[in-house]
Amino acid sequence: MPENPGIAAALVRLSFLVQRHYAQICAQHDLSPAQAELMCVLKDQARGLTELTRMLGVERPGLSGLVARIERRGLVRRETNPLDRRAVTVALTGRGKEITDDFYAEVSGRLRQLVAHLPADQQEQFTTTAFGILLAEEVPPIFGDAEEPGTTS
Amino acid sequence: MPENPGIAAALVRLSFLVQRHYAQICAQHDLSPAQAELMCVLKDQARGLTELTRMLGVERPGLSGLVARIERRGLVRRETNPLDRRAVTVALTGRGKEITDDFYAEVSGRLRQLVAHLPADQQEQFTTTAFGILLAEEVPPIFGDAEEPGTTS
DNA sequence: TATTGTTATACTCTATAACTATA
DNA sequence: TATAGTTATAGAGTATAACAATA
Numbered sequence: 001m002p003e004n005p006g007i008a009a010a011l012v013r014l015s016f017l018v019q020r021h022y023a024q025i026c027a028q029h030d031l032s033p034a035q036a037e038l039m040c041v042l043k044d045q046a047r048g049l050t051e052l053t054r055m056l057g058v059e060r061p062g063l064s065g066l067v068a069r070i071e072r073r074g075l076v077r078r079e080t081n082p083l084d085r086r087a088v089t090v091a092l093t094g095r096g097k098e099i100t101d102d103f104y105a106e107v108s109g110r111l112r113q114l115v116a117h118l119p120a121d122q123q124e125q126f127t128t129t130a131f132g133i134l135l136a137e138e139v140p141p142i143f144g145d146a147e148e149p150g151t152t153s
Numbered sequence: 154m155p156e157n158p159g160i161a162a163a164l165v166r167l168s169f170l171v172q173r174h175y176a177q178i179c180a181q182h183d184l185s186p187a188q189a190e191l192m193c194v195l196k197d198q199a200r201g202l203t204e205l206t207r208m209l210g211v212e213r214p215g216l217s218g219l220v221a222r223i224e225r226r227g228l229v230r231r232e233t234n235p236l237d238r239r240a241v242t243v244a245l246t247g248r249g250k251e252i253t254d255d256f257y258a259e260v261s262g263r264l265r266q267l268v269a270h271l272p273a274d275q276q277e278q279f280t281t282t283a284f285g286i287l288l289a290e291e292v293p294p295i296f297g298d299a300e301e302p303g304t305t306s
Numbered sequence: 307t308a309t310t311g312t313t314a315t316a317c318t319c320t321a322t323a324a325c326t327a328t329a
Numbered sequence: 330t331a332t333a334g335t336t337a338t339a340g341a342g343t344a345t346a347a348c349a350a351t352a
Contacts, residue, residue, distance in 0.1 A: 032341060032342075033342095034341080034343090035341090058342085059341065059343070061343075061344075062343045062344070063343095065342075066341090066342075066343090069340095069341075082352075084352075085350080085351060086350065087350075087351095124330080145335045
């Protein structure tokens with residue numbers, strides 16, 4: 001029987017655990033999880049609003065408000081496209097970039113600590129399996145490079 | 154070097170992926186993620202409010218409102234303890250139990266589908282690693298049995 | 307007309323502070 | 330006094346519906 005009864009509980013609990021750490025680091029940086037997610041998506045490139053609704057999985061009005069709130073804090077900037085004056089692009093400001101880099105590094109460090117007690121080969125196997133799931137689901141690069149895990153270089 | 158650069162991104166993205174599926178199934182059952190989480194915790198036993206704040210990681214006032222909203226919908230019931238008249242216990246009603254069982258089964262099924270394309274031994278290895286992380290972090294049984302994964306019976 | 311965004315509205319979630327009741 | 334909960338308040342997140350501007 002290919003059914004694995006424990007894997008669902010493992011996935012759910014692990015996701016809540018990661019979200020809890022994520023949220024805690026957000027709070028330390030005075031960011032909400034949604035704000036942090038947006039900023040991590042913008043970390044390496046500016047994005048259009050429509051593109052962001054797809055990547056973040058939120059509706060337009062929600063994104064509109066989300067951007068407005070961090071724009072008000074000077075962490076993000078709206079840019080208009082002269083070619084299509086309806087379109088809006090969002091980019092991090094200098095200060096937004098700093099905060100995002102800090103946040104990103106801290107989350108990465110915390111999660112690596114989380115698995116630090118596991119043998120290296122088990123970590124690698126786990127990462128490979130996780131990316132196997134993510135690739136099949138076409139999960140957007142919400143966090144980390146768009147590149148693949150194999151790039152351990 | 155024991156550093157695994159991809160594992161943090163894997164954990165974050167995977168957690169968002171699971172949360173997305175979880176939230177979608179919540180919506181199908183007309184539940185918010187927080188409500189569903191509470192109900193899954195109550196699935197097999199009633200719990201005290203203080204205990205629930207620890208398990209769910211929320212403050213008392215938040216839990217108070219959360220319970221009030223699903224109580225109003227008849228899915229949950231408050232019970233008082235005659236021995237300590239300050240204490241309150243929360244339990245699922247019959248209808249709450251039905252909905253929770255449905256929800257639980259659907260989430261389990263969906264997540265098993267998510268990994269169905271992976272070979273069985275890779276699924277098992279993944280589950281083992283995940284529980285290794287969860288045990289080390291003492292994550293409460295938010296979803297699934299309090300028992301261990303080895304119980305594949 | 308179709309698309310891009312924003313505004314209006316309503317509800318849930320969640321934190322802090324202040325309060326009530328019981329121990 | 331200390332503990333268990335609730336109420337008050339405020340802000341964030343997010344959905345739907347209605348609107349404005351541009352294509």
